[in-house]
Each structure stands twice: as C-alpha cells, then as structure tokens.
Amino acid sequence: MNHAASFDAPQAPDAPLSETPAAARLRRAIAFRDLHEGPHPFVVPNPWDAGSARILASFGFAALATTGAGLAHSLGRPDGANRVGRAELLANAAAIIAATDLPVTADLESGFGERPEDVAETIRLAAAAGLVGGSVEDSTGRDEDPVRPLEEAVERVAAAVEAAKGLDFPFTVTARAENFFQGRPDLDDTIRRLRAYEAAGAHVLYAPALPDADAIRAVCAAVDRPVNVLMGGALPLSVADLGALGVRRVSTGSALSRAALGALTRAAREISELGTFGFGADALPYAEANELLADPAPSADRESEPAP
Numbered sequence: 001m002n003h004a005a006s007f008d009a010p011q012a013p014d015a016p017l018s019e020t021p022a023a024a025r026l027r028r029a030i031a032f033r034d035l036h037e038g039p040h041p042f043v044v045p046n047p048w049d050a051g052s053a054r055i056l057a058s059f060g061f062a063a064l065a066t067t068g069a070g071l072a073h074s075l076g077r078p079d080g081a082n083r084v085g086r087a088e089l090l091a092n093a094a095a096i097i098a099a100t101d102l103p104v105t106a107d108l109e110s111g112f113g114e115r116p117e118d119v120a121e122t123i124r125l126a127a128a129a130g131l132v133g134g135s136v137e138d139s140t141g142r143d144e145d146p147v148r149p150l151e152e153a154v155e156r157v158a159a160a161v162e163a164a165k166g167l168d169f170p171f172t173v174t175a176r177a178e179n180f181f182q183g184r185p186d187l188d189d190t191i192r193r194l195r196a197y198e199a200a201g202a203h204v205l206y207a208p209a210l211p212d213a214d215a216i217r218a219v220c221a222a223v224d225r226p227v228n229v230l231m232g233g234a235l236p237l238s239v240a241d242l243g244a245l246g247v248r249r250v251s252t253g254s255a256l257s258r259a260a261l262g263a264l265t266r267a268a269r270e271i272s273e274l275g276t277f278g279f280g281a282d283a284l285p286y287a288e289a290n291e292l293l294a295d296p297a298p299s300a301d302r303e304s305e306p307a308p
Contacts, residue, residue, distance in 0.1 A: 105133030220246025
C-alpha cells in the first residue's frame, strides 16, 4: 500500500537495484539535506522499531527520525535517565534504516559522553550505522542540573559538526536546546543557545516543547538555520500553521509510540476491569497489518529475472 501524505514534501528518488550501501547512504543524505531547503515544511515522524518504520513509510513520508523515549519504553525503561546505551540506540537505528529506503536521522541524546570527543565519536558511529543525520541535545540527564552550561554545550555541538565535516557524505547535525523540555521555560536563554549553536555550525536548530505559536515564531525569526518543532501534544497547530510561523521541519518525538502505548493500556484496562474485549473493533485488521509490513525490497535474484 502507498498512501498519499497529508502534506506537500518532495520524495527521495527510487533506489537503483544495484546500488551499493555507500551510494544508498549518499543518496539518502542528499535527499534529507534537500528537504530542509524545499518550499514547504516537511514532517519527519518518529518510529520506534522496524515495524513502525515500515508502516510510516507506506504513508508517503519523505524521511524518518528515531525516538529515544520510544526506544527506552520499548525496552521497558524510563526515558531521560541515561538508561539506554549508545550501542542499543544505534542498533535500533540500524533496524529502522534497514526497514525502508527513506533517509533516517536519529535522536543521539546528549552525545553519549562527557567530552566533546565522545560526541564526535557518536557522530562517526551514527554515520557508520547508516544514519544521515542526528540531534545532539544540551541536557545532562541529571535532575540537579538538567541543562549544560552554554559554553560546554557549544563545544559539544562544534565537535559534532566537525566530525560530520570529516565524513564522505552530508550528515545533518541538529542542535537541541532543552530548556522548555526540562522545565525551564526561558525563551530568551533558549534563543541565546540556538544562536550559539548556529554559530558553532549546526545545520538545524531545535527547541522541543515550545509552548505556543508566539514562542515558535520568535525562535524561527531569531535564527537563520532551519528550525525543527516537536508536535503531537495539545498545541493545536497544523503543518500549514507551522510553515507560516517559519518552521522547516516537524517531528513527533515519542508521541506516536505513546499513542500505541495508550491504545494498549486502554485495552488492558478494559479487559482487567470490565472483562470485555471491545478494543478489538479499533485494532488494525490482520490482513492490513500484513500488507503494511510486507517486504518492499526486491528479491535477491531480481536482476537475473527476465524483463516482463
């Protein structure tokens, strides 16, 4: 199945049958970079595993992004407490990359390490896993001091950008200012941080959990790089609304994975409390699930098959 997307976004070119992994990565990287330069904002939804990636790809999205929270929850762990390791995150990203032919960018947490050199190594490992972009946030994972000092955060962004420059394809570095997400609703400091990350070379800027349209407009007006905005909560803005505010990229974070968890918990509550099974009426039909998850890749001997 190939559903039409509900937004206007350019699509990546089809993959040649004999394309090498390096060529595929380069093609995806260029397509992802170019999406940020298009005439309209694009949505990059966040799958949490290969199956959800395959389903999202069938709806016509032009790129995908991993979700750190979605991965943590799927592993039975809370998010935001440094409970998911770098190897686990990159293995999850590799599974998502293998599931579709779309460009994939990753939530790389705060870069997995206290030194800028650690962040640089994370970028190189992300590229080796097949990712064509990644975000580095300025949070610490520590309750007592959840956001890094600005100078330290800038050094880490600069290290990520420098590592990306050393690759043989355009790896898109997104720098995240976590103030609002960490319960520090300081718009002035958020803009100050995003401007500093822009000066450090970040290709895309991102401040998750901005509270309203005015804050989003202020962030977009304050910087010259594409801005990613997190949606999926109570903020009643459409893709078109966000585009009018200056947004170039829209992600859903863990909202899709939490929506799936919401359906699961509602079903479990119905069974345990009422002893009924009405939730099945809203379940994806078995045949449609199989169709959505059918392998779209050509067979291994495709090139040897006779032309139709």
